[in-house]
Amino acid sequence: MHIIKLNAIDSTNSYLKGLSTSGILQDYTVVVTREQTRGRGQMGTSWSSESGKNLTFSVYKKISCIRKEEIFCLSMATSLAIVRALKKFNIPRLKIKWPNDILSANQKVCGVLIESIIKKGELDAAVIGMGLNVNQTNFNGLPNAGSLKLITGVTYNLDELMHQIVKELQFIEKLLVERNLEELKSQYEGNLFRLNKPSTFADKEGLLFMGFIEGVSGTGKLIIRQENEVQREYDLKEVKLLY
Structure with missing residues (x-):
């Protein structure tokens, strides 16, 4: 894992995608920033957070083992990796709100944005952006937003959280590489918010x-x-x- 740390950037996803076009990136290259000024969410929505209090980072992932129409498998793997990592920190009542929002105690604590990198018509890699609300405690105008600190009262180390998430992503990646996609889907569905309710x-x-x-x-x-x-x-x- 190669880590690039920045004080501020418009979007870690955009920065990492730019790096990918300028040369060959190492698998699991990570860009993390204290402040993201123009963070992006699903379908063009915005993601904002207080400087230095939350975890905003992107991971470059080589992913030629799945086809471009199977990109949701990477979304499932990422969601599961975040849930597995947060369980290691004893975060309670974790669920995945489709497609890839992470909830704790019914509050959104993490959002994911995955952007494909296509070469010669095939899926070559992806940039996985994650925004995890960690130590921020004020979310004016966002009634469903929460943070790890709000839920548990604990102040967390951002680097420890990031390393654990990447570690779990590396573990879950085995299901992709071995194309055990039904098992991946089964684990994802087992963690879905409001499943069968x-x-x-x-x-x-x-x-x-x-x-x-x-x-x-x-x-x-x-x-x-x-x-x-x-x-x-x-x-x-x-x-x-x-x-």
Whole structure:
């Protein structure tokens, strides 16, 4: 693991993607910053945090062992790695809110953004960006946001957390390399928030409906069994699970 530490940067993902185009990067090259001024989330959303209090970093991962249409497998692996790492620090009630938000005690503590690097039409590598709320305690205007310190009262070492997450990602990677994708999917689904529990959803038109999360499809769509027993698959931004 090669670590690049920065005081401030617009986006660790953008910085690492730029490095990847300028030369051959070592697998598990990590860019970590004290302050990310223009952090990005899923589908163009923003991610902001107080300087020096949270863990914002990106990992360069060679990933030619899976096809580009299987990129959600890397999302599942990353989510599981974060959950496994946080369990080592005794963070309670950890769940994965589809597709890859990490919750503790029903509060979002971590977001993930994965960007593919395609070469000659095939998946060559990916940049995995992670934003983990660690020691920040004020989240004005974000009622569902939390942090490790808010939940446990403990102040955490950011470097220790980062090293543990990367270590767990290296462990989970074996399932990708060996193409044991069904086992990966099974472990991911076993950690899904609200799995098989009656839940309220909003579709992209804002209409509410009741249903049960039953898992994910091979391409990462959320499988919901609705009240009429019809099973449907939803892509990102096509459905929202309401708290």
